[in-house]
Amino acid sequence: MIEVRGLSKKYDRKTALDIPSLTISPGECFGLVGNNGAGKTTFLRLILDLVLPSQGSVASKGLDVTVSESWKRYTGSYLDESFLIEFLTPMEYFRFIANLQKVTSSQLRQQLQLLNGFFNEQIIEETKYIRQLSKGNQKKVGIAAALIGEPEIIILDEPFANLDPRSVIQLLRILQHIRQERTVTLIISSHNLNHITEICERIALLDNGRIIQDIQTDEHTLKTLERYFSGEEEV
Amino acid sequence: MIRQLIIHQWREMSRSPIWRKTLLFNIFISFLIFFFLVYLLGIGIFLYFILKTVFPENPPLSVFNQGLLYYLGIEMIWRFYLQKVSALTVQPYLHLPLKKKLLIHFLLGKSLLSLFNLIPVLIVLPFAISAIYLGASVLNMFAWFLAVSAMLLFNHFLVIYLKQIFSLKPLEVILWGVTLLLLIFLDNYGIISLSLLSDICFTAIYEQPIFALLPLLLLLFVYRLDFQRFHNLLYLDKIQERQSGEAISRQGFSFLKRFGRVGELMALELQLIWRNKRPRSLSYSVLPMILIYPIPILASAYPVTNGFDAFQIFFAGIFITGFFVIAYAQLLFNWKSSFFDMLLTGNIDHRRFITAQYLLMMLFMTVPYSLFFFVLFWDPQIFALISVAYLWNMGINLYLMIHFSMATPHKIALNETAYFNWQGSSKIHFLMGLLIVFIPVIIYSIFYLIDLEFLGLLILGGSGLLGVLGYRFWIRRLVKRFSRLKYLMAEAYREMN
Structure with a gap:
């Protein structure tokens, strides 16, 4: 699905990311963990063609994302507030995204139904503009928008941060539900090791722009990662 | 107390980082605005003579009066968008021992700071003075000036009231504009003459200065109306509500x-x-x-x-x-x-x-x-x-x-x-x-x-x-x-x- 070849990104000679080779297959849940500044967001931005690589390329379904725009059709993403249109109401924003994705309004309603628990009876009927919502609700709107149109690839940056515990559990359930329903590739970054190991069967550990571990999760994964982050073990 | 509030408003503006960063631009733009005002004043001073040359068969005052209602109608659209009375301005003072009345008067008074409201001074007053200079009676002209200014301010406060009640959709603005154009068109062919009505009303005020009380009363009335409205509105939750109400109405x-x-x-x-x-x-x-x-x-x-x-x-x-x-x-x-x-x-x-x-x-x-x-x-x-x-x-x-x-x-x-x-x-x-x-x-x-x-x-x-x-x-x-x-x-x- 996603193929990375010789990818590197430098800012003023400082290497922010350096991934010689990486393949994410269809249906996989790919979790990215790492400390602040490890290059997680940069990597996601490179996949989304928001940042131009210094070297190498990212290919989505075999097509270089900097050349072809066809990945936009089947990729849903939410990285930060710059994905939100602040002066729309949540529903107007969803409709906007749906129209771009050629999703009819009845399909949209159906797809949002799935998120009812996540929204906690708020948001859908909300008449405030997105800029007037709380940070947590803004995030929910962004994540929901990334799911509209049943995209084949979903890319989320820190989806669990800033959400209340209830919403985190709901979100985990929704993501798992989507994965059971259809083949979807998830690429998620997170600081929260518990959550990420819960849904992702593959976890990459980023450190200073390099992938220092790329593991299939099993019962030991969480322990391994915890040891790394507590500084007990050089991985 | 009002003085304090004004000082706060000034500080809010002058201390905002944006204002400071772009001080030079602001000076430049202030000049532009200044020249624009001078330009308007020039129009005001010469308007009497311009109207006299362009429409020699009618007295200038009558021509001016003919256009007034149309002007008010058009101005209303502009005012509807430009004017904004935000109750948020006084939000930080609501819990302090200040009379609510004072805050509302302050809010409404502050709203008067708009280029539109300079029109009485820049256009109407010079026009009246040139008319007096050319022989019109001082008392009658003064009454007329008061009446016209009152109507302009009436428009100001009316729009504030209307804006509290509903927000315009783009389609409604277009409709309003088209209606005005249609009226002008019909007027042109003498079918329905709003200009005649406008002329009759304002000329009557010139001839009978006592009639000038009517626009002044209208102005007072609409000010009261605004005052009442804001009196009910100055609660935190209502300030919020209005913000959100706008969202629904605008899908034009x-x-x-x-x-x-x-x-x-x-x-x-x-x-x-x-x-x-x-x-x-x-x-x-x-x-x-x-x-x-x-x-x-x-x-x-x-x-x-x-x-x-x-x-x-x-x-x-x-x-x-x-x-x-x-x-x-x-x-x-x-x-x-x-x-x-x-x-x-x-x-x-x-x-x-x-x-x-x-x-x-x-x-x-x-x-x-x-x-x-x-x-x-x-x-x-x-x-x-x-x-x-x-x-x-x-x-x-x-x-x-x-x-x-x-x-x-x-x-x-x-x-x-x-x-x-x-x-x-x-x-x-x-x-x-x-x-x-x-x-x-x-x-x-x-x-x-x-x-x-x-x-x-x-x-x-x-x-x-x-x-x-x-x-x-x-x-x-x-x-x-x-x-x-x-x-x-x-x-x-x-x-x-």
């Missing part, structure tokens, strides 16, 4: 959504302008300029006898049809800085994105152009010259503007106060605006020097037309440039100030 652009994803983007852009302080007030402040500035140019160049007259009109045409777009398109991409990443990753290819921008800007040029359509009935030659300018704007300038607007990415906070806010503008933008205006001047001057002025205009119009017909070519070039520059733009927009 849905017709564009029929045109697929390009239409969807155009509708989004209109919502952007409509719902955010900065772009919104940009459009309101530009519109009256488009309508007022060209009038003396058109008047002085009429009738067109030589190439220079023709060129002046061409220049006015550039201004009429292009000014809004020149002002808006400088920041075309910067307006979208807060959701730029969404535009890059959403299911919109760059071609559609640029096409939407291009078509919308074309629409923004066509609207003012069509407002001047009546010139065709007045003087077809002048209309032809405005059309040449329109073509040049649509075909050449538009491309240049979009091209340059990609070069200077700066983050913009859409909903921050618009006046004296130049965040995201740079000197390059000013230069660019000048350049765009002066390219045709240079071309024309060359032809003027070799005595082929009309050929020069023909070439300008011809190349404009070619540019319009070849818009696909322009769009392809812009898309290429955009694909190259988008990374730099996205990076600039992501920066925290």
Whole structure:
């Protein structure tokens, strides 16, 4: 699905990311963990063609994302507030995204139904503009928008941060539900090791722009990662 | 106490980081506004004589009176958008031991700080003085001045009240405008005469000064009404409610959504302008300029006898049809800085994105152009010259503007106060605006020097037309440039100030 070849990104000679080779297959849940500044967001931005690589390329379904725009059709993403249109109401924003994705309004309603628990009876009927919502609700709107149109690839940056515990559990359930329903590739970054190991069967550990571990999760994964982050073990 | 509140307001403005950063720009703009006011005062002083020369068969006062109701009707639309009384201003004082009455008077008084409300002083008063100078009775003229000023302020407070009750949809504004145009049209053919009614009312006040009490009472009444309204409104939850109420009422652009994803983007852009302080007030402040500035140019160049007259009109045409777009398109991409990443990753290819921008800007040029359509009935030659300018704007300038607007990415906070806010503008933008205006001047001057002025205009119009017909070519070039520059733009927009 996603193929990375010789990818590197430098800012003023400082290497922010350096991934010689990486393949994410269809249906996989790919979790990215790492400390602040490890290059997680940069990597996601490179996949989304928001940042131009210094070297190498990212290919989505075999097509270089900097050349072809066809990945936009089947990729849903939410990285930060710059994905939100602040002066729309949540529903107007969803409709906007749906129209771009050629999703009819009845399909949209159906797809949002799935998120009812996540929204906690708020948001859908909300008449405030997105800029007037709380940070947590803004995030929910962004994540929901990334799911509209049943995209084949979903890319989320820190989806669990800033959400209340209830919403985190709901979100985990929704993501798992989507994965059971259809083949979807998830690429998620997170600081929260518990959550990420819960849904992702593959976890990459980023450190200073390099992938220092790329593991299939099993019962030991969480322990391994915890040891790394507590500084007990050089991985 | 009021003094304290005023001081706080001043500090709020002068201490905002934006104001400080762009102090020089502000001084420059203050000059522009100052000249504009002087210009209005000039109109006010000479209006009596102008009306006398243009309509020699009617007394100037009567002509002035005829237009008053129409003016009030048109002004209402402008006021509806420009005027904003935000109860948020006094929010920090609500819990303090201050009389609520005082706060409301302060709010309503502050709302009077608007260029509109200088019109009584700049236009009506000089007009009255020149009438007295030419022999009108002082007392009667004074009563008339009071009455007219009261009506203008009545409009001011009426709009504040109406705005509290409902918000206008774009369609309703258009309807209101069309109704006014229709009335003017019917008036012209003497079918229904609003101007006669207007004349009768205000002339009656001049003749019987006691009638001036009526507008004053109206003014008092509507002020009371506003006062009551705000008295009920000054609670935190109600202040919030009103903000959210606006969201529902504004879906007037849905017709564009029929045109697929390009239409969807155009509708989004209109919502952007409509719902955010900065772009919104940009459009309101530009519109009256488009309508007022060209009038003396058109008047002085009429009738067109030589190439220079023709060129002046061409220049006015550039201004009429292009000014809004020149002002808006400088920041075309910067307006979208807060959701730029969404535009890059959403299911919109760059071609559609640029096409939407291009078509919308074309629409923004066509609207003012069509407002001047009546010139065709007045003087077809002048209309032809405005059309040449329109073509040049649509075909050449538009491309240049979009091209340059990609070069200077700066983050913009859409909903921050618009006046004296130049965040995201740079000197390059000013230069660019000048350049765009002066390219045709240079071309024309060359032809003027070799005595082929009309050929020069023909070439300008011809190349404009070619540019319009070849818009696909322009769009392809812009898309290429955009694909190259988008990374730099996205990076600039992501920066925290």
